Amino acid sequence: MSAIKFGTDGWRAIIADQFTFTNVNIVSQAVARWLQATNKAENGVVMGYDARFLSREFAEHAASVFAEMGIPVRFSHCIVPTPAISHASREHNAFGVVITASHNPPEYNGYKIKSPFGGSATPGQISGIEMQLEKISDPITVQPFQQRVKFGQIREMNLLSGYLQSIRDNIDLDAIRKSGLKVAHDPMYGAGSAIIKELLGDEFVQEIHGERNPLFGGTAPEPVEQKLGQLCKITKESCDIGIANDGDADRITMVDENGDFVSSHKILSLLVEYLYTQKGLNGTIVKTFSTTDMIDKQAEKYNLPLIVTPIGFKYIAELMVQEDVLTGGEESGGLAAKGHLPERDGIYIGLLIIEMMVRSGKSLSELVAGLFEEYGPHYYHRNDLLTDDDKKNAMIAYCKAKKLTDILGSAVVKWDFKDGIKHHLEDGSWVLVRPSGTEPVLRIYAESNNPGKVQNLVEEVAALVDMPVIFE
Numbered sequence: 001m002s003a004i005k006f007g008t009d010g011w012r013a014i015i016a017d018q019f020t021f022t023n024v025n026i027v028s029q030a031v032a033r034w035l036q037a038t039n040k041a042e043n044g045v046v047m048g049y050d051a052r053f054l055s056r057e058f059a060e061h062a063a064s065v066f067a068e069m070g071i072p073v074r075f076s077h078c079i080v081p082t083p084a085i086s087h088a089s090r091e092h093n094a095f096g097v098v099i100t101a102s103h104n105p106p107e108y109n110g111y112k113i114k115s116p117f118g119g120s121a122t123p124g125q126i127s128g129i130e131m132q133l134e135k136i137s138d139p140i141t142v143q144p145f146q147q148r149v150k151f152g153q154i155r156e157m158n159l160l161s162g163y164l165q166s167i168r169d170n171i172d173l174d175a176i177r178k179s180g181l182k183v184a185h186d187p188m189y190g191a192g193s194a195i196i197k198e199l200l201g202d203e204f205v206q207e208i209h210g211e212r213n214p215l216f217g218g219t220a221p222e223p224v225e226q227k228l229g230q231l232c233k234i235t236k237e238s239c240d241i242g243i244a245n246d247g248d249a250d251r252i253t254m255v256d257e258n259g260d261f262v263s264s265h266k267i268l269s270l271l272v273e274y275l276y277t278q279k280g281l282n283g284t285i286v287k288t289f290s291t292t293d294m295i296d297k298q299a300e301k302y303n304l305p306l307i308v309t310p311i312g313f314k315y316i317a318e319l320m321v322q323e324d325v326l327t328g329g330e331e332s333g334g335l336a337a338k339g340h341l342p343e344r345d346g347i348y349i350g351l352l353i354i355e356m357m358v359r360s361g362k363s364l365s366e367l368v369a370g371l372f373e374e375y376g377p378h379y380y381h382r383n384d385l386l387t388d389d390d391k392k393n394a395m396i397a398y399c400k401a402k403k404l405t406d407i408l409g410s411a412v413v414k415w416d417f418k419d420g421i422k423h424h425l426e427d428g429s430w431v432l433v434r435p436s437g438t439e440p441v442l443r444i445y446a447e448s449n450n451p452g453k454v455q456n457l458v459e460e461v462a463a464l465v466d467m468p469v470i471f472e
Contacts (some may be wrong), residue, residue, distance in 0.1 A: 004133060006126050007436075008312030012101045012110035015053060019109045024058050025139035027111055028065035028097075030132040035071060035095060038128065043094040043116075044072035048085040048159060050100035050191040050248045052109050053214040055079075059099040062111075064142040067153035075149075076159040079212075081191045081249035082112060083345040084163035090118030090341070091162050100191070103222035103246040103332075106215045112248075119317030119342040126314070164199065170339055171351045172358070173199060179358045182206065184242040184255070186231040188221035189213040192249030195347050206239060221247035223333060223346075225261040232259040241357065241364050243350040251333030252346035254353065256364040265292035265380055267353060268329035269371050271337055272298045274356040275326055281338050283326035286316050289419040290331040290382075290432055290445050297375045310419035311434065317342050331382070331445065378447060379454045383462050385442045391465050392435055392442045396421070398470040399433045407431055408453065408460050431457050 003018050004011055004027060011027060013019040035041040045066050049059035056079075063073040074092060076085070082098050089096035096114030104110065113121040113129070121129075148154040167173075177200060185207045187193045193210040208230055209217065219227060223244035235242035236259030244253050254262040268291065275281045284305040287295045299306035304326065309315035313336075316328035320342030329335040334344030337352060357364060372378075385392075398404065399421035405412050407425060414424040420434025420443075429448035436443055442465065446457040464470055 006130060009102065009120055009314060010110050010112035012104055012108050014107050015109050019058075021058065021061050022139045024062050024099075024111065025065050025142070026136050027133065028062040029069070029136050029140060030129050031095070031097065031113065032066055032069040032071055033132040033136075034125075034129045036069070037132070040095060041071045043092055044074060046074045046076075046085055046088040046092055046094050046096040046114075046159060048076040048080040048082070048088075048096070048098045050082070050098070051079050051189060051193070051212050051214065052099075052101060052247065053106070055099045055109060058109060059097075060145040061142070062097060062099065063154050064145050064148055065140065067148040068140060068142045073154045074159065075154050075156050077156045078158075078160065079191050080160050081163075081195065081345075081347060082114075083250055083341060083343055083347065084160050086114045086118045086120075086341050086343040086345075087163040087166055088159040089114045089116050095121070098248065100248040102248050103220055103251060105220040106218075114343075115317075117317075117321045117342060119320065119336075120314040122318040123314055164195075166340070167199060167348055167351065171348070172355055173351070175358050176200060176351070176354050177204060181241065181354060181358065182239040183354065184208070184231055184235045184239040185210075186223070186228065186242070186244045187249065188223065188227075188245065188247060189216045190221050190245060190247035190249060192245040192347060195249065196243065196350070199347075199351065206234060208234060216247065223251060223253040225253075225263075228253070228255065228261060231255055232261065235259050241354060243346075245346040245350075246333065249346050250344045252335060252349050253333050254350065254364065256368065258365055260365065262364060262368060263380060264329065264331060264333040264335060265294065265378065266368050266371060267349065268292070268327065268335055269294050269298060269375075270353060270356060270367055271327045271329070271335065271349070272302075273371070274352070275337060276302055276304070278356070278359060281326055283324040283338055284319070286319050286325055286328035288312070288316065288330040289416075289422065290434070291329060292331075292378050292380060292447060293430070294371065294375050294378045308418065313344050331380075377449045377451070379449065379451045380445070380447050381454045381458045382443060382445045383458045384436070385444065385462055385465055386440065387442055387465055389440075391470070394470045395433065395442060395465050396435060398464070399423070404461070404464070407457055429453065429457060431461055433461060
């Protein structure tokens with residue numbers, strides 16, 4: 001099935017185009033065959049789904065395929081955040097499947113696979129599933145979902161409660177409540193709706209966009225700055241901190257008490273500070289290729305090992321299982337911390353930062369200012385260009401050939417090809433050009449110590465995509 005491709009985190013496609021019941025059937029067969037071939041089917045599969053269009057129905061069909069192939073399924077009785085299925089996978093020592101397209105536009109749906117260690121399936125595990133996928137061309141006939149439930153092959157269960165309890169066990173929620181801090185939460189109509197309210201209490205949380213809306217208000221449920229205007233306004237007017245999660249609640253960005261956006265880069269840097277200096281934890285810091293260089297400075301200051309991975313949390317998750325990792329994170333808002341799951345979790349990380357605020361007695365803006373004071377200013381910008389394959393591929397080839405040697409008057413002094421092409425400039429700035437692993441776009445990222453320059457760096461490179469020079 002060449003049309004089905006696993007990207008940085010699972011398979012995603014447009015509903016009724018490639019994301020169909022037939023293809024969900026075929027992917028589920030591949031997963032089931034791989035589980036059976038590797039003797040990993042004994043504990044069955046745990047399955048959840050998000051708030052997207054037809055997610056429950058796609059999940060029911062996938063569960064019916066597993067049951068048809070002799071693999072029992074624990075099936076969530078309600079919409080759940082993806083980290084809850086990762087937790088359930090670890091709790092039941094079973095592989096997990098989540099029907100979700102995460103932050104993608106509403107016309108997409110997707111299929112994520114979780115490993116029994118409580119995080120994204122490893123690249124090796126995904127490769128094994130892809131090998132099985134190549135052998136399958138047709139769907140199998142399955143009995144109706146409710147019939148399988150009646151026979152006991154599929155069990156509808158509460159797969160959320162254990163996850164919530166793990167947060168209660170690891171975050172000092174009482175201290176947060178006693179502080180009186182008010183939290184604004186934007187789950188972006190996604191699977192994180194009502195979760196923070198349940199953990200902290202209605203009186204401490206003001207939630208927006210908490211109702212189910214499979215169209216996500218007409219935009220992709222991605223917590224980027226330009227989509228958080230209402231959250232910024234509410235936080236500034238009546239709350240002490242704002243939290244935004246993506247459609248399946250495994251990603252996070254934040255808003256400070258002034259209504260200013262706080263990126264995942266700053267959140268990851270705050271996690272390093274809090275876990276190492278306040279909680280007395282240590283270990284390797286892991287970041288993906290597009291993440292801030294502030295992390296490098298922290299690793300050097302605290303003499304902590306640093307590993308840079310390709311983009312995709314599956315690389316971080318694998319390292320968190322293999323090594324002693326303090327924290328891991330990626331630019332897109334997927335962050336993880338020692339003592340919890342080896343998985344990105346936008347709910348947990350948000351509450352951990354609030355706990356940091358309470359213990360330090362500082363606001364979020366003061367904590368961020370402390371980072372800049374210690375490590376210097378780091379400003380970041382990204383642009384996602386929707387372009388045709390010819391232009392995208394030509395731009396990648398142009399950059400790979402090291403033809404981009406000067407950006408805004410700064411010479412490129414080093415090229416790095418770990419994932420896409422990162423251009424390191426003589427003034428310490430960098431620009432990364434990379435095709436998306438989940439969407440038909442070309443991503444351009446930049447970091448600089450100059451807030452006025454960073455956006456210009458991205459725009460300068462983005463303009464080349466439509467220039468004849470890249471086809472020469």
